[in-house]
Amino acid sequence: MQFQPLALANVQLITLKVFQDARGSFMENFRLDQFQAHCGPYQLVQDNYSVSDASVLRGLHFQLRRPQGKLLQVTRGRIFDVLVDLRPNSPTFGRWEGIWLDSQLPQLLWVPPGFAHGFYVAEGPADVSYKCTDYYQPDDQFVLTYQDPELQIQWPCDGQPLLSDKDQRGQSWAELLPLLRN
Template sequence: MQYEKLAIPGVTLITPRLFEDDRGFLFESFRQNDFEEHCGNHHFVQDNHSASLKGVLRGLHYQLKHPQGKLVRVTRGMVFDVAVDIRKESATYGQWVAATLDSQNRQMLWIPPGFAHGFYVLSEYAEFQYKCTEYYAPEDQHVIKWDDSDIGIEWPIIQDHNVILSDKDKMARGLFN
């Protein structure tokens, strides 16, 4: 696998080595020793799998008492995936990085604990899978408004297509509010 550090320290784009022939393909989607070497010693406790339609935007979600590191990938379709640094002591606090993940490039994004996370579905349908370093704690779930002008995420919103949000995401506030 190839590990590429992104503009915010800790966030890493991972490109697996693909073995493909006329029967199909194979690739390692996770290898603990390589992951530890490039991303740190993290232990995963939960795997999640979601499906979303075109125009769905999920996020920006985070937990404070039980911050989750997430290793995310798309197994069907395409999403614009975003990580926002919410570590107050960080030099990059309030900044964001993004990657377009899809089932063709098979790339993964490592988002360490201390980041808010969200994604926007660009394809007609997308399946999104991720490993978490902490269990989901609904009482500790927080949301930042997806279009917070102080953060300034440049979402590739599909023209003539409404952004579809959950009720929870519609009620979100800005990072600095």
């Protein structure tokens, strides 16, 4: 496993080593010791799996009181994954980063607790598997609008993305900022 820090503080892109021969391939997908050495002393307690059609945009989701770190991998399709740093004491607070993740590349993305997270499906259907550091709490779920005018996230959408009702009602950065600073 190769760990590469990205532009936002504490975010890691993890490239997996694939062993191939005439029978097929094998890769180590997760090692707690290496994960904790590079990402921190987190425990992964919940495993989620989503399937999304092309042009679906999910997010930007976060939990405020019980933030979830996420270790995610695209197992089918191609997505543009976006993170927004919501940690007031972070040197990258209020900044976003986007990264392409593709099932053809053996990579994982570590999103630490304290980030809003979402993705756009460029090639679908896309299957995304992600392990979380805390349990899903519906009463603690917030959505930062994907088209916030202040953040100006450069989504690679081809036309209007398909959104859930919840994601259509996402709040702006300006609306959420007082909650984040408390």
